[in-house]
Amino acid sequence: MKQKVLLPALIKTQARACQRFVTATAVSIGVLVGMALPAAAADLPEIESRGYLSVATEDNYAPFNFMSGSDPDGFIKDILIELEEYADFDVRQDILPWTGLLASVSSGQYDMALTGASVTDERLRVFNFAPPFASAQHFYIKRAGDDRINSIEDLSGMTVGVQAGSALLSRLPELEVMLAESGGTLGEVVEYEAYPEIYADLANGRVDYVINSIVPVNDLIRERPDVFEAGQAVSGPGFMAWPMPKSSPELLAYITEFLDHLRDSGRLAELQETWFGESFDDLPTTPITTVEEFHEMAGM
Numbered sequence: 001m002k003q004k005v006l007l008p009a010l011i012k013t014q015a016r017a018c019q020r021f022v023t024a025t026a027v028s029i030g031v032l033v034g035m036a037l038p039a040a041a042a043d044l045p046e047i048e049s050r051g052y053l054s055v056a057t058e059d060n061y062a063p064f065n066f067m068s069g070s071d072p073d074g075f076i077k078d079i080l081i082e083l084e085e086y087a088d089f090d091v092r093q094d095i096l097p098w099t100g101l102l103a104s105v106s107s108g109q110y111d112m113a114l115t116g117a118s119v120t121d122e123r124l125r126v127f128n129f130a131p132p133f134a135s136a137q138h139f140y141i142k143r144a145g146d147d148r149i150n151s152i153e154d155l156s157g158m159t160v161g162v163q164a165g166s167a168l169l170s171r172l173p174e175l176e177v178m179l180a181e182s183g184g185t186l187g188e189v190v191e192y193e194a195y196p197e198i199y200a201d202l203a204n205g206r207v208d209y210v211i212n213s214i215v216p217v218n219d220l221i222r223e224r225p226d227v228f229e230a231g232q233a234v235s236g237p238g239f240m241a242w243p244m245p246k247s248s249p250e251l252l253a254y255i256t257e258f259l260d261h262l263r264d265s266g267r268l269a270e271l272q273e274t275w276f277g278e279s280f281d282d283l284p285t286t287p288i289t290t291v292e293e294f295h296e297m298a299g300m
Helices: 015-024 026-033 044-050 075-086 098-106 172-181 195-203 214-223 249-265 267-276 291-298
Strands: 002-005 052-057 065-068 071-073 090-095 127-129 138-143 160-163 189-192 209-213 228-233 243-245
Touching: 044 052, 044 249, 052 075, 052 098, 065 075, 071 075, 075 090, 075 249, 075 267, 098 127, 098 243, 138 195, 138 214, 160 195, 189 195, 195 209, 195 228, 209 214, 214 228, 214 267, 243 249, 249 267
Parallel strands: 052 090, 160 189, 160 209
Antiparallel strands: 002 189, 065 071, 127 243, 138 209, 138 228
């Protein structure tokens, strides 16, 4: 299912104006993630007492989560195996559509999300994030051989496909700034439930380009180089990390220690190389719990 949305025109081209625009989207993003009181979420003592950690994942966002036949596959599948070996409690996984995944965690139905979630200002008002496990800088994707698009300036007025409820929407103003600097404007924005549908419409010419973060972009181009080409970055630095309610500080500390274990053993770099095609050795190693921390880490 897709929905057409026209973003407001850019009023100012300075980065500060861009940031204010992103903040202004907090209401709509907040509806997506539920903005529910996180008091119902379980922290580590309750998780240990009941004997299991409840995690929400998805199944349609390669290479993080996807299905091989009837079985889950991807980076998160391997992370779950490592977590089950590390923890002294069970790990129970439920697969949900992306559009309801963060809301299910914010409302306390699950203890945390294990997926390719980007850190954003809006999400940090609801969640804490474990230390990042991948870069989330955004790039555009075009059809292979589409000579109309050779630079960011060429994107002016063209139709772009993005996933509904994703961080791509909240950082589109950064692209608006880039386009405005050359006298261009952001075109029509079409939201989709999942990326396979977005890529199908790009291949068929229903949208002119797609925006996604670096890891899934690399994965797509590696799998289908005859159909798609990667373009330039359309955002500043960003991070992929696992969100959990702010009422679970002990769980955040536990997952941070788990990531330290994976990093120190070399296993995190191995999984990054396997699934992302590269390791990210310069990522922050501490949790992200405030907008100020995020901006400092990202150089914003």
